[in-house]
Amino acid sequence: MKAENIQAAYELAKEQYAALGVDTEKALAVLQKVQLSLHCWQTDDVQGFESAGELTGGIQATGNYPGKARNIDEVRADLLKVCSLLPGSHRINLHEIYGDFGGQAVDRDKVELRHFQSWIDWARANGLKLDFNSTSFSHPLSGSLTLSNPDKAIRDYWIEHTSRCRAIADEMGRQLDDICMMNIWIHDGCKEMTVNRMLYRSLLKDSLDTIFKTRYEHMRDCLESKVFGIGLEACTVGSNDFYLPYCAKNDKVVTLDTGHFHPTESVADKVSSALLFCPEIMLHVTRPMRWDSDHVTLMDDTTLELCMEIVRCNALDRVHVGLDYFDGSINRIGAYVIGARATQKSMLRALLEPVAQLSDYELRGQSFQKLALMEEGKSLPFGAVWDMFCLRNSVPAGTDFIPEIERYEHEVTSRR
Ligand code: RNT
Numbered sequence: 573m574k575a576e577n578i579q580a581a582y583e584l585a586k587e588q589y590a591a592l593g594v595d596t597e598k599a600l601a602v603l604q605k606v607q608l609s610l611h612c613w614q615t616d617d618v619q620g621f622e623s624a625g626e627l628t629g630g631i632q633a634t635g636n637y638p639g640k641a642r643n644i645d646e647v648r649a650d651l652l653k654v655c656s657l658l659p660g661s662h663r664i665n666l667h668e669i670y671g672d673f674g675g676q677a678v679d680r681d682k683v684e685l686r687h688f689q690s691w692i693d694w695a696r697a698n699g700l701k702l703d704f705n706s707t708s709f710s711h712p713l714s715g716s717l718t719l720s721n722p723d724k725a726i727r728d729y730w731i732e733h734t735s736r737c738r739a740i741a742d743e744m745g746r747q748l749d750d751i752c753m754m755n756i757w758i759h760d761g762c763k764e765m766t767v768n769r770m771l772y773r774s775l776l777k778d779s780l781d782t783i784f785k786t787r788y789e790h791m792r793d794c795l796e797s798k799v800f801g802i803g804l805e806a807c808t809v810g811s812n813d814f815y816l817p818y819c820a821k822n823d824k825v826v827t828l829d830t831g832h833f834h835p836t837e838s839v840a841d842k843v844s845s846a847l848l849f850c851p852e853i854m855l856h857v858t859r860p861m862r863w864d865s866d867h868v869t870l871m872d873d874t875t876l877e878l879c880m881e882i883v884r885c886n887a888l889d890r891v892h893v894g895l896d897y898f899d900g901s902i903n904r905i906g907a908y909v910i911g912a913r914a915t916q917k918s919m920l921r922a923l924l925e926p927v928a929q930l931s932d933y934e935l936r937g938q939s940f941q942k943l944a945l946m947e948e949g950k951s952l953p954f955g956a957v958w959d960m961f962c963l964r965n966s967v968p969a970g971t972d973f974i975p976e977i978e979r980y981e982h983e984v985t986s987r988r
Pocket residue numbers: 613618631705757796798829856864896
């Protein structure tokens with residue numbers, strides 16, 4: 573797109589928004605500070621560098637589009653390509669199975685900082701921050717129960733793994749002069765009618781209590797619930813009813829994955845409640861289709877409502893925006909960029925909402941006016957503001973990122 577056209581369209585849009593009391597410059601300044609936590613696992617269908625074993629834990633990446641990253645250098649190259657097409661500065665979210673193991677078999681209860689030192693150095697060299705995740709799936713001891721396993725030896729194995737991950741996360745945060753968000757998601761559950769729910773949940777509670785005994789300064793613990801996983805349909809030990817009170821009571825960050833609730837449940841509606849009782853929220857923005865299918869995030873109603881709710885709650889400083897989808901059926905870098913930009917665009921739409929006026933109408937009982945303004949807001953020229961954001965950040969505006977991804981496919985991923 574031509575810079576002068578973007579400029580001209582932006583000036584008109586700015587005026588139109590100003591007439592509704594919305595300052596586009598302020599919206600752009602706020603958006604500039606919203607960092608996305610980019611999930612490294614979109615580059616290789618959640619494979620990691622441990623083995624060629626299958627993905628377990630009730631999650632599935634479908635599709636076999638050619639060109640997925642096969643090693644640490646390719647994952648890093650792909651991540652940098654993605655970042656080069658996103659306005660703003662962002663974070664990289666690593667799973668433990670993405671350690672720099674140098675071809676050695678490093679079991680998960682033996683993982684150390686040295687396996688992530690090259691990631692920290694790489695992040696620093698590229699002006700990126702890091703987030704982290706323990707990995708309980710895709711392992712011979714994963715089974716259907718990890719931290720809630722009645723077998724003490726298995727439970728202890730995963731307690732050791734998770735504890736080591738926390739120490740690594742703290743060091744990531746310390747070395748990068750930042751706070752590293754460490755997410756714990758475990759797939760623990762049962763396929764069939766379950767009798768010992770109380771046992772599994774009390775074991776999970778005890779395991780977490782043990783893990784959290786060590787206090788760290790440079791990392792935060794985030795806990796992610798789920799409705800069900802494939803093959804674990806009857807019971808999920810770490811359900812929303814389990815983690816929400818656990819986080820509230822223990823001052824932990826609650827992770828809300830937009831694919832982890834019943835289809836008609838609104839994740840946006842959870843924001844205000846969670847923030848009244850938990851310190852912060854970590855988001856996993858994804859697009860569930862019929863189940864937790866992790867389709868590429870789009871600027872759809874769910875994503876928009878979530879972003880609008882965060883802005884309406886004035887909670888951007890307490891919400892961390894992470895992505896979590898994995899689509900292997902289309903160009904993976906393309907999928908990555910579509911979802912990341914869709915999330916940023918949704919946040920921009922939210923920041924351009926005439927919230928003050930809407931709130932005023934609502935409090936005065938002027939429901940017609942509120943609904944009318946909301947509806948008109950949908951056709952305001954937000955795209956012109958988005959293009960300006962891209963222009964100012966020196967990244968492709970509009971559809972200009974499509975040929976960039978085609979070029980990367982031609983020159984890099986198609987040769988893998
Ligand atoms: C699974 C959870 C979890 C994973 C990642 C890979 O349903 O959403 O966050 O997607 O840890």
